[in-house]
Amino acid sequence: MLGFVRVPAQERPPNIVMFFVDNLGNGDVGCFGSKLHRTPHIDRLAKEGTRFTSFYVASGVCTPSRAALMTGCYPPRVSMHVSGSGGAVLRPLDTKGLNPEEMTIAEVLRTAGYATGIFGKWHLGDQPEFLPTRQGFDYFFGIPYSDDQTKDKQPETWPELPLMRQEKVIEAPVDRDFLVKRCTEEAIGFIERNRARPMFVYIPHTMPGSTKNPFSSPEFRGKSANGEYGDAVEELDWSTGQIMAALERLRLADNTLVIWTSDNGAVRRTPQQGSCAPYRGWGYDTSEGAMRMPCVMRFPGRVRAGRVCDEVISTIDMLPTFASLAAAKLPPKPIDGHDVRPILFDQGAGKSPWDDVGYMFYRMDQLQAVRAGPWKLYLSPPERQGANDRRIAAVPLALYDVRNDVGETREVAAEQPEVVRNLSQLAEAARVELGDLDRPGRSQRPAGYNPNPQPLVP
């Protein structure tokens, strides 16, 4: 049995291994309810650790979600809420990237002596000054943006999808069938090489990814009960098992915080592929399905085994929490996340700091919803002009108890005027800092900008 033992301060700070898979919904893993996908290794993490059932990403799409995790900030604070051309995510040769002056999790942990590696998809800028190697990562193996951003989409300008090691393209186009397998092998090699140091191993796997036909290696193809999507999910589970086995083999597993989650919910497809059940909505917007993720954490003796925790926490809490674990200094500029160790480790009241200040749901430049305690208020943006003369319809005000009515079946705004008023005030406070539509926020910082982006593959 794992006891509840405090780790003496003089011991080496813990390793942190974080899986951050792409476009996978809450209902896609066994321990969160999937009956379709076999995920024994992720389920084992849940049994040996805690399942977090109100774990949120900070955006329903890739780039802003990843920017938020890396910086501990809401996407608009670091101006990564829209791409250089006003889109939802960065594209190849985007003029934008995460500002090199922002301090990432990797930079924070590196100051505390951590070895830092990223294995998978970056998507925070593909110009040299924006690459992970310039943002605190000692080692990068993977692709600079999404698996669907291939040359055939824009043959005139986009290069073949590059596989990179450090800042070098080693294959283009990359064989996407082997991405999960190769990233797993590279991560294990990194863990072996750095076993004597504390390490941050960030594994943003590229699957199930953004294509209609997710990729998997031959051992997994055709083996699941859910087509190519299920095959990809089961290979992600295999990868989890491989990484855990490596940590155990090297006797590192007991001093490692392992986190397993996704960057945003499963995307709506016909016929259905992924699942965001029991939540409403699909990836890419501010619905619960898009932003409330399956999350398990394992850290023997610290994160309690077999527990389920429904306190609101977010990817933006990871930077300050990891900094505390590593006894590292926080970035000099303000961040939005909180140190949530009391919630992770079930210490004291363990009440979410977001219950008081509200957790904000931005879609690109628009604040669309706020959650505090059990309540999620969908704000009521008026009809507006979108890109290409498209009208974006007005959304009615709606309030749900997303703790007890997770499927949002009962709208209660009229019954709870005080809750509506309180959450509206919290939203207004966020607008002042972070902006909303044409209204700039006073605390927004610029993204990185490259006026003359060059393709990574000549």
Ligand SMILES: [Ca+2]
């Ligand atoms: Ca994504």
